[in-house]
Amino acid sequence: MSVSTAFEKARADGRAALVGYLPAGFPSVEGSIEAMRAMVDAGCDIIEVGLPYSDPVMDGPTIQAAVQQALDQGTRVSDVLRVVEAVAATGAPTLVMTAWNPVERLGIERFAQALVDAGGAGLITPDITPDEAGEWTAAADARDLDKVFLVAPSSTPERLQLTVDASRGFVYATAVMGVTGARETTSELAAPLVERTKAATDLPVGVGLGISNGAQAAEIAGFADAVIVGSAFVRTLQHDADLRGLSALTADLAEGVRGA
Amino acid sequence: MTTAAWAPDETGHFGRFGGRFMPEALVAALDELDTAWQKALADPAFGAEFERMLRDYAGTPSMLYDAERLSARAGARILLKREDLLHTGAHKIRNVLGQALLTKRMGKQRVIAETGAGQHGVASATAAAYLGLDCTIYMGEVDTERQALNVARMQLLGAEVVPVRSGSRTLKDAINEALRDWVATVDHTAYLFGTAAGPHPFPSLVLSFVRGIGDEARRQCLELTGSLPNVAAACVGGGSNAIGLFAGFLDDADVELYGFEPGGDGVETGRHAATIHNGDIGVLHGARTYVLQDEDGQTLESHSISAGLDYPGVGPQHARLAETGRATYEPVTDAEAMAAMRLLAETEGIIPAIESAHAVAGALRLAPQRQGQTLLVNLSGRGDKDMGTALTYFGLGQADA
CATH class of the missing domain: 3.40.50.1100 (Rossmann fold)
Structure with missing residues (x-):
């Protein structure tokens, strides 16, 4: 199911969508399923399931440590697909966020079909651009899967247009020139980037990198269609056996996207 | 000269290999580097200066x-x-001198590099000292402990050595950390790549040097x-x-x-x-x-x-x-x-x-x-x-x- 359903619902409510990320297999495969289900229950509209990869380029220290834990515990691509299936069963559109090599390794066609079979919405591909994504684009288009590419403050107008034209579902705007990880200020680069992106496409634009509380979420929701949160969820889950902290954080962020 | 059969296409593909599988946030920097490098290659003054450095210094x-x-x-x-x-x-001195000279030509004042055992770090620190550039080297903490002599060399050459404590605390974590630095500082910083690998234009650029x-x-x-x-x-x-x-x-x-x-x-x-x-x-x-x-x-x-x-x-x-x-x-x-x-x-x-x-x-x-x-x-x-x-x-x- 495409993320577009979630965006339509959020738009009908007159608010931004809340997108939550966790790596599959953190703190365990079952634990990540329970955590993501709790995030959906507490107000996440869309879930990004991270595929743990050995050589992340863009992950900040918080996510990298969680991913390493998932890998050390033997999390496989098949586990990731199992997580997708369990989370998608809640009805929340579920994307996989992955480095590129695991997709090529399984085979792009095979990966796309496995994603469809698990009920996944599509892929977020942070370490490739549409320039190298021809085969994935074809495989995704044949199956109506979402293709979420990233735009950055440094993207030229030409590259920004190329990227949004290749995207389906939403466009992911990286708010700071940096990697993932909660930060204090988020909007200086984000707002102009979102404005540029929205001028180039009718697709929803989500902002990620650096959002850790409801106030920041409200700020982002003021100009973006989706607020994407990752590191803050991971950090909370590190010391949160009963998921109460995770649910509380989700609720705070969900209030934020409602402009609270 | 290398014939067209072995040269990459204009987006850096050698047949089905190569290319640029990188975050969009770094594409502008890689494009800037590619353009500057192409112009430098076409500039006889750059070639002459590189030749002079190789001959008189290396x-x-x-x-x-x-x-x-x-x-x-x-x-x-x-x-x-x-x-x-x-x-x-x-041989590594050839590569780092070329990339450091290109850095100066691009008007940037700082170079960063990752290093495993320390050889590329020492070479980068050497080129930075020779050309008067600031230099930061990322090195896994495990490697800094195993290769204290190379850490000392880099420090003596005026470089800052940053021990990387994330992940396995070795080379791949140093690469990760160096990319983090670069993505945030790309307006004034060049990444000195240590080998003829990585995203376009690095394989071709390193080869040229x-x-x-x-x-x-x-x-x-x-x-x-x-x-x-x-x-x-x-x-x-x-x-x-x-x-x-x-x-x-x-x-x-x-x-x-x-x-x-x-x-x-x-x-x-x-x-x-x-x-x-x-x-x-x-x-x-x-x-x-x-x-x-x-x-x-x-x-x-x-x-x-x-x-x-x-x-x-x-x-x-x-x-x-x-x-x-x-x-x-x-x-x-x-x-x-x-x-x-x-x-x-x-x-x-x-x-x-x-x-x-x-x-x-x-x-x-x-x-x-x-x-x-x-x-x-x-x-x-x-x-x-x-x-x-x-x-x-x-x-x-x-x-x-």
Whole structure:
């Protein structure tokens, strides 16, 4: 199911969508399923399931440590697909966020079909651009899967247009020139980037990198269609056996996207 | 010159290899670098300045040495391209001088680099000192502890060495951290890439700065022997010294090209870094190439007695040369490399880097079937840095033992 359903619902409510990320297999495969289900229950509209990869380029220290834990515990691509299936069963559109090599390794066609079979919405591909994504684009288009590419403050107008034209579902705007990880200020680069992106496409634009509380979420929701949160969820889950902290954080962020 | 058949397309693809698998946030920086590099290549003043630095500071052309005593043992004529005699003791000075000069031309004042055992870090710090650039080196904390001498060298050269404490605290984490720095500082910082791998334009850019190895060797071999070598051989980790040598001979169809990969304990043990020989096609650190990976596409840990070859990927042009059969890649074990190190030391009075000893060992393997032929071997670096390993491996250091 495409993320577009979630965006339509959020738009009908007159608010931004809340997108939550966790790596599959953190703190365990079952634990990540329970955590993501709790995030959906507490107000996440869309879930990004991270595929743990050995050589992340863009992950900040918080996510990298969680991913390493998932890998050390033997999390496989098949586990990731199992997580997708369990989370998608809640009805929340579920994307996989992955480095590129695991997709090529399984085979792009095979990966796309496995994603469809698990009920996944599509892929977020942070370490490739549409320039190298021809085969994935074809495989995704044949199956109506979402293709979420990233735009950055440094993207030229030409590259920004190329990227949004290749995207389906939403466009992911990286708010700071940096990697993932909660930060204090988020909007200086984000707002102009979102404005540029929205001028180039009718697709929803989500902002990620650096959002850790409801106030920041409200700020982002003021100009973006989706607020994407990752590191803050991971950090909370590190010391949160009963998921109460995770649910509380989700609720705070969900209030934020409602402009609270 | 390299013919079009071996050159990449304009987006850096060598056949199905290479390319640019990188976050959008870095594309503008890579494009800027590509444009600046292309303009520099077309500018005779840049070429002249680079040549002058190589000659007056690095000590090129490195000599081509006729290793007669080694040849007598081997059974074929072995010529050694003495990159070990360049300033800092390896071919790497060519690459970092080129990239640092390009950095200055781009108006940037700071360079960063990642380093594993420290060789590329020392080379980068050297070039930065020579050209008056600020320099930050990212190095896994485990490596800083193992290679304290190289940390001291970098510090003496004025570089800041940042110990990376995330993940496995080794090279891949240092790469990660250096990219984090670059993505946030790209307006005034250049990333000095250590080998002819990574995203476009790095494989081609690095090749342009190290191809003097092969161009010099070709000319020197013709002067010395009156003909081209039958074989040109080099060790291959990431592959910069090998691609630099091969570049001089790609168009000479009669010159066979051999790359010798680190076979570690033997490829059958799984403890090796023979990426082309035993790896599969994948995407690692920005390019499609051969990668040591498991069935999920996770990078496997590589093993080699030589830190400089201990890398689970390889430059994409090597992947292309392997696939087309233009070059042959074979593994050389730790034991074979160490035996070659010792043999070269005893027969010629030359202690090679363990990396380069892989190439010597490979040539020694080829030689018995090639009597009367000439094998040109790139002696890419000197062995001073490897004496600790040699001391342990051979049980040396006790004068009365």
